[in-house]
Amino acid sequence: MQNIVIIGAGGVAGVTAHKCAQYNDVLGDICIASRTQDKCDSIIDSIHAKKNKKIPDKKLFSVRLDATEVESTVRLIKESEASLVINAGSPWINLPVMEACLQAIAAYIDTSVCVDLCSEGQQAPNAYDLQWEFREKFRNANLTGILGAGFDPGMVSSYAAYARNHIFDRIISIDVMDVNAGDHGKKWATNFDPETNMLEIQGDSFYWEQGGWKRVPCHTRWKEFDFPVVGEFRVYSMAHDEIRSLAEFIEADRIEFWMGFSDNYLKYFNVLRDIGMLSPDPVRTDNGIEVSPLKVLKAVLPDPVTLALGSKGKTCIGDLIKGKKDGQEKEVFIYNICDHEKCFAEVGSQAISYTAGVPPVAAAMLVMNSTWDTKRLVNMEELDPDPFLNLVGKIGLPTEILEIRQ
Amino acid sequence: MMRPNIMVIGAGGVGTVAVHKCAQNNDCFGDICFASRTRAKCEKIIEDVYRKSNIKDTSKRLYAKQIDAENVSDVVALIKDTDASIVLNAGSPFVNMPIMDACLEAGAAYIDTAVHEDTDVINAEYPWYAEFEWKRKNRFKDRKLTAILSVGFDPGVVNAYSAYAQKHEFSKIHSIDIMDVNAGDHGRFFATNFDPETNLREILEDAGYMENGDWKTCKRHSRSITFEFPEIGKHKLYLMGHEEIHSLSVNLDVGTIRFWMGFSDHYLNCFNVLHQIGLLNHKTVRTAEGIDVVPLKVLKACLPDPTSLASDYSGKTCIGNLIRGENKGVEKEIFIYNICDHETCFEEMEAQAISFTAGVPPAAAAILLARGDWDVKKMVNVEELDPDPFIALLDTMGLPTQIKYAEKSEIEKDK
DSSP: OOOEEEEOOSHHHHHHHHHHHHTHHHHOSEEEEESOHHHHHHHHHHHHHTTOOSSTTSOEEEEEOOTTOHHHHHHHHHHTTOSEEEEOSOGGGHHHHHHHHHHHTOEEEESSOSSOSSSTTSSGGGTTHHHHTTHHHHHHTTOOEEEOOBTTTBHHHHHHHHIIIIIOSEEEEEEEEEEEOOBOSSSSOOSSOHHHHHHHHHSOEEEEETTEEEEEOTTSSEEEEEETTTEEEEEEEOOOHHHHHHHHHSOOSEEEEEEEOOHHHHHHHHHHHHHTTTOOSOEEOTTSOEEOHHHHHHHHSOOGGGGSTTOBSEEEEEEEEEEEETTEEEEEEEEEEEEHHHHHHHHSOOHHHHHHHSHHHHHHHHHHTTTTOOSSEEEGGGSOHHHHHHHHHHTTOOOEEEEEEO | OOOOEEEEEOOSHHHHHHHHHHHHTTTSSSOEEEEESOHHHHHHHHHHHHHTTOOSOTTSOEEEEEOOTTOHHHHHHHHHHHTEEEEEEOSOGGGHHHHHHHHHHHTOEEEESSOOOOTTOSSOOSSGGGGTGGGGHHHHHHTTOOEEEOOBTTTBHHHHHHHHIIIIIOSEEEEEEEEEEEOOBOOSSSOOSSOHHHHHHHHHSOEEEEETTEEEEEOTTSOEEEEEETTTEEEEEEEOOOHHHHHHHHHSOOSEEEEEEEOOHHHHHHHHHHHHHTTTOOSOEEOTTOOEEOHHHHHHHHSOOGGGGGGGOBSEEEEEEEEEEEETTEEEEEEEEEEEEHHHHHHHHSOOHHHHHHHHHHHHHHHHHHHTTTOOSSEEEGGGSOHHHHHHHHHHTTOOOEEEEESSOOEEEOO
16 A cells, blocks of 8 residues: 655645645555644645645545654554655654654655754764664665655755766765745744754854864855855855765765855844853743743744745755866756745745755655665665656756856 | 831842842841842842951841742731831832832831833833822821832932932023943843843833923934943943933923933844844743743843853943033033942942942932931932932942033934
């Protein structure tokens, strides 16, 4: 039986659910499960409103689930007769969901690593340690698991694999660059879960160079880059999931992740950080309530899902790759441009959620039709990028290649 | 002669200074009881008083009690238990009313340093005292009890400065511009100099002021001037709403009364970020985990405790009144002010100047009340009292007053 369970009901999960519904001829019945069932139901309403369900008589339903409870997830997978789970929830549910997939024998796909990329022991060099401990179990169970199948990580990982396979004999450097040139019209907001976002942004940056890790404080290393379509932006070196997996699977002298931040964004960020509002560690108020400042900040910030209405402009995410081909130096930028307003028209979301939510659906379709049925736990870099980039281009995220230097 | 027992409520920066000062002058009092929600805080401060040798007569008692100041019957019981005839309220402005009611019930004189605030109300009706404190005027008069409202520095000493100018310097005052600048540096990224909840709320409000006999309001930080202060130099000041305008406008015949406070660009940047994000909000929010909490209280928990700033504080504060008017037909202007040095305050009682300037005046008022100079048997604001003994006493207690005479000072209008 080929059915699918989507875990999570945030921005990414919403897009994933829309896309799965658009291709439910391949993916079967769809169950959306999260801590708050109401959120799942509004996604389902939105799918119906946008007429995004392809085969009407396939099921599309919601379930309340605490994904940190392995047994509940196992039961849900069995009851919904799912052969595949897309985990689009918070990063801290990755491990229990992986365990549940093993127990229930369902393929596993996620979009981001399970650590905060900030605290000691959870930084980029150790990013995948906990999830890679599952490799043997997946192999023994003949079970497919795909880690980091969003855009970044995910698409950018496939871009690197594609460049290695087709463009270069040797790669010198990979600069993954992510810029949101859009405007949501709010004073300040994060484009995805504030907790996850604020932790990864405040951590030290790590990059891979000459076979080792280099560490610099956040926002201290930056460069300007003239992006196609959206123009010139300042991007800052930052710790990110794919730096770890790219370093593992793609040979290059230097691998680094860069994200664009406006001066205004950093102004807010700096004040909040230096005051202590970005701390995950609980404080005690004078009326005796123990609470993490970061969770309170999350409660007062706009829900990223609500940014979709009114977001304008485009995102540009891609890999600037330098290397050698036939003895000649060569540089390409492999990228995607995504338009906030088009995403909203199609699935009611903004481009940040869209770019992260579409790739796991393409991955799921490739697993379902056995193209990517690897029977083990892999990162995106380990898979053949060709069918993936081809399919994901058809379902909403086309890839462009800009030759910067011949 | 029997000296009155005094109870000081509130173990923050202002309460700490008030206790040190009452103890330094405990020949004027009987026993001193120091009460707050957290008794351990009071005990720690009492130890500091002894360590700094700030208690004059060691045969008298200085002791700590736990109190829930929001609970009137609790306060009444403690007043009776301690046999206090003066209550000095240095707690948060949210507890003025219960403490005042307890004083009325138990028969004790009352002193505080700031106007009552309601957590749910931002931009209260003008004048501020009318809705709460002044409604009890008759009851204090009937019970022949003294209540001295808002006797910190500003409000408080600046009200006395206005009364002094009226009494000695001017036949007619045209305008009073109260100016408060902290030219000190605490070395922290961002901190408030007194309780963040009170401080950030007052900054958030619209600026209410009196000009040519009319109440006016403008948005916070929308009007600014630059003024050259004695000793500490030029500073940029912003028009702001503040207590003393509300009582001075009623008690003095002056057309223009304004309050200005100095803020650095960095302070305003932080303030604006916190405000725009919603962290200055007093309304409860619920986290994703289901915890109900007030954002402003969480911010307060993250910010440095204002009392902890004292050890690293350097520089000075200057607070005073620029008063313009005429005397016997001649145009005249004075700047009557105090300069207070953070490091000197720390030396004396490990406090910073903001707490010191706010905590010494209520102790001085308590001394004048105990001596009888200010025992007026009714509720008053400071400008209704004779300023002379107060200003003379403050001179000896660490807050000397200076007067600068000028034909016309330089105020640069920024906007």
